[in-house]
Amino acid sequence: MSDDDKHDYRALRDWFRAAIKARGLDHRAEPMSYEANTAYDHAYYRLQAEAREVWLRHHGYAPPDEYLSRAFFDAEIDRYRRARDWRNPLGWLRRLWTQRRKPRCPHARRG
Numbered sequence: 001m002s003d004d005d006k007h008d009y010r011a012l013r014d015w016f017r018a019a020i021k022a023r024g025l026d027h028r029a030e031p032m033s034y035e036a037n038t039a040y041d042h043a044y045y046r047l048q049a050e051a052r053e054v055w056l057r058h059h060g061y062a063p064p065d066e067y068l069s070r071a072f073f074d075a076e077i078d079r080y081r082r083a084r085d086w087r088n089p090l091g092w093l094r095r096l097w098t099q100r101r102k103p104r105c106p107h108a109r110r111g
Contacts, residue, residue, distance in 0.1 A: 009071060012051065012063060016075035019047055027076075047072065 027040045048068050056062045063071075 008059070008063070009067060012055070012067060012071040013075050013078070015051060015054070016047065016072045017079060019050070020072075020075055020079065023047075044072065 023043060025040060025043050029040065030038050032038070033041065048065075051068055051071075052062045
């Protein structure tokens, strides 16, 4: 994935995060359905179509379905991860500490 692709993917994930928050979506609001017939499932499909249209209008191309799906669920994971971190402040401090202490490969490029 090139740097431009990573930037576009992050922007798409952020768009989904904002759209999910604006609509107040929560997959826990009703029981799971194997037929994909819940309000959450319908909102997912609407958001996928809306993101495709917005991206086509603003960027001149429609992202692949895989990007749309990954970005949506990454936005969901990130949303719950942030909520969990605020409930457990030591958890995010521990993750921050372990990320900073990872040994760097002496041959790795810096950039």
